[in-house]
Amino acid sequence: MIVYKNYPLSKILYYKIGGIARYVLKIENKEDLLGALDFVKKNKIQKILPVGLGSNLLMSENFFDGAILCFSKGESSGIKLIGENLIEAFASELLDDVIKFSFENNLVGLEWAGGLPSTVGGAVRGNVGAFGGEIKDVVNTVEIVKLLDEGYSLEELTREQLEFGYRDSFIKRSKDILVVSVTFQLQKASKEELEKAKETYFAKIAYRNKNHPSGFPSCGSVFKNITKKEEVDKMLSIWEDMSELVKEKWHNKASMGYVIRRLGFAGFRIGGAEVSKKHANYIVNVDGAKFADVISIIEKIKEKFFQTFGFSPELEVEIVS
């Protein structure tokens, strides 16, 4: 485990926004993780925050008086085959590397996540999803560290115990759990099925490159799509013409990219942050954006959304101020 002192988080986080952290502890494997927890205990550190790629995190420029547990991809791979169709991966591994490893072993089931920037830990905690797929469908078990008043315990959670929901899980709701490793249960594929999965994987990457903003830092979708039936119905009572898109294109959800654009925000800018013209649910850091710039845009969108539909959309990005 490597310890960095007074380290700028803008260097780690995907958004390139953030302040200084008293400690950043670089974790590449289980030994590093347990070493980091000992370090935290020995130094009586009160505040810790796990971070993967930081691709879903917006942090303020305030001093972080604690330790960032920075799950980073190591030199040696933490992905292995542990059964016919079971892959185990350490939390810091990239989801993309798990997909590539699965293909090498004639396994499929994760190809919908092509191009999705995430560590394994971040992906399972937030139940990532794209193009109708969700990680919950291929998670078998998760090894966790439960932080206790004195020390910690290592436990295994089954899929049922993980209580997955839309961009949600038991781990996300419990503030004292860290993901250590995940076992994925995938499907054995024939040659044709494997080729088809690879095609899907590359098609998803191409779709993202074409339709999602690239070139500027972001944290992906800022708001969750609207999934509750009563909320979607409320929106449809105001924008009746959206009903075909909801049914035919968005799997009965309302796409926040579409909604934010229609509310007139595409290209809207405050300071160095801008609502992407390509995908309006992304707020991109176009020119040294500050935390306050992004927050101000979020507030403006929420206000207009509330005025229009009478309820507030939920945030997908996690904010640490």
Ligand SMILES: Cc1cc2nc3c(=O)[nH]c(=O)nc-3n(C[C@H](O)[C@H](O)[C@H](O)COP(=O)(O)OP(=O)(O)OC[C@H]3O[C@@H](n4cnc5c(N)ncnc54)[C@H](O)[C@@H]3O)c2cc1C
């Ligand atoms: C360009 C772009 C496209 C995106 N597309 C999608 C998409 O299609 N679908 C989607 O669902 N998301 C998408 N996202 C959001 C993001 O990729 C996911 O939320 C991702 O899972 C975050 O993973 P991470 O490793 O970066 O986690 P981070 O952003 O570092 O952390 C996210 C949260 O997880 C916690 N965490 C991280 N590691 C651990 C761990 N080991 N144990 C416990 N908690 C942990 C952090 O404390 C934080 O609360 C996109 C983001 C970007 C920038």
